[in-house]
Amino acid sequence: MSVVRIEHVYKDYLLGDQKVQALKDITLAFEPGVFLAIAGPSGSGKTTLLNLIGCIDVPTSGKIYINDMDISGKTPDELADLRNRTIGFIFQTFNLLPVLSAAENVEYPLLQRKDVSPKERKKRVDYFLDIVGLSRYAEHRPNQLSGGQRQRVAIARALAILPSIVLADEPTANLDHKTGEEILSLMKQINRAFNTTFIFSTHDKRVIAKADRLVRVEDGQISILGVRSDAKWSLVRQRKGRSVAAKGTREE
Numbered sequence: 001m002s003v004v005r006i007e008h009v010y011k012d013y014l015l016g017d018q019k020v021q022a023l024k025d026i027t028l029a030f031e032p033g034v035f036l037a038i039a040g041p042s043g044s045g046k047t048t049l050l051n052l053i054g055c056i057d058v059p060t061s062g063k064i065y066i067n068d069m070d071i072s073g074k075t076p077d078e079l080a081d082l083r084n085r086t087i088g089f090i091f092q093t094f095n096l097l098p099v100l101s102a103a104e105n106v107e108y109p110l111l112q113r114k115d116v117s118p119k120e121r122k123k124r125v126d127y128f129l130d131i132v133g134l135s136r137y138a139e140h141r142p143n144q145l146s147g148g149q150r151q152r153v154a155i156a157r158a159l160a161i162l163p164s165i166v167l168a169d170e171p172t173a174n175l176d177h178k179t180g181e182e183i184l185s186l187m188k189q190i191n192r193a194f195n196t197t198f199i200f201s202t203h204d205k206r207v208i209a210k211a212d213r214l215v216r217v218e219d220g221q222i223s224i225l226g227v228r229s230d231a232k233w234s235l236v237r238q239r240k241g242r243s244v245a246a247k248g249t250r251e252e
Contacts, residue, residue: 001068002029003164003197004053009062011048011220022048024220026062030213032164033195035188037202037211045220047169050201054087054167055079067164084112088158092170094150096142096157102149103129103138106157113161128156132186148179155187165197172204184210 011023023045030036040046051057052064055071058079064071066086071079089095096105103125110121129135132152142150151171158166168187172180188210191198200207208214214226227234 001032002065003032003034003067004028004030004199005063005065005068006053007063007065009052009059009064011045011052011057012060022220023052023059026222028215028222030197030199032197033191034213035191035198035211036213036215037200037208038215038217039202039208040217040223041203044217046201046217048220049215049217050167050169050199053165053199054089055083084109084161086161086164088161088163088166090151090154090158090166090168090171092173094142094147094154094174096150096153098142101139101141102134102145102153102156105142105153106160109157109161124160124162125156128159129153131159131190132156146179147175148183151175151179151183152186155183155190159190159194159196163196165199168198168200168202170202170204171200172202172206180204180206 006026006028009023009026010021013020013022026049038046038049048057052059053066055066055074058071066082069082071082074082083089097108100108106125106128107121110116110124116124125138126135129138132155134149134152134156137145137149140149142153145153154171166187171187172183175183184206187198190196200211202208212228214224214228215222216224216226
């Protein structure tokens, strides 16, 4: 089973009267438990691809499957429910609610879940704050926390819904080098411990260095697919319908 499957997806936007094609004929499949980087320059389409996987946006054409469920034609409410049960989000700006404590921020997405009791919410909040090393800061508000601590709260919040997929949009961009390395190591540990799929939109070489799968996007198309084995990349370069294997290389 694929946790995400994308089949011949196109995404167009209107910029004034002009149609802009952000993604062109994307076909991909990711197995559960991958630690995957979607890389590419600004404007390449990587964030658009992440938003489609996250059911924040819908394709102009093509199919997207989440845990083998076709999400085509689902209503906004149905997509919101799918996100709240299946997909955790981590953002570069943390997106924490400033008036809430760390514990309350982690609990917040669970408040929309009628199937999660208050007792279960408390259990999950305590558990995931402990996982990210912030139990002692549970009552602190975001302005009382460092950047790295705020990102740890965001990770705990993403995990609290027990997602099969965590999407991270440039999660290290607003962190210093040391803190960014610590956050990436934490996410890698969580990936291995819980077999949670992590999908990053990034141009950070540190993220790519820790990934075990790589998708490079250029001009709305996939240019490189990579699989890491024994600290080396096996890369397939895709150009004009042709694929050229480049084994034993490392993506920088």
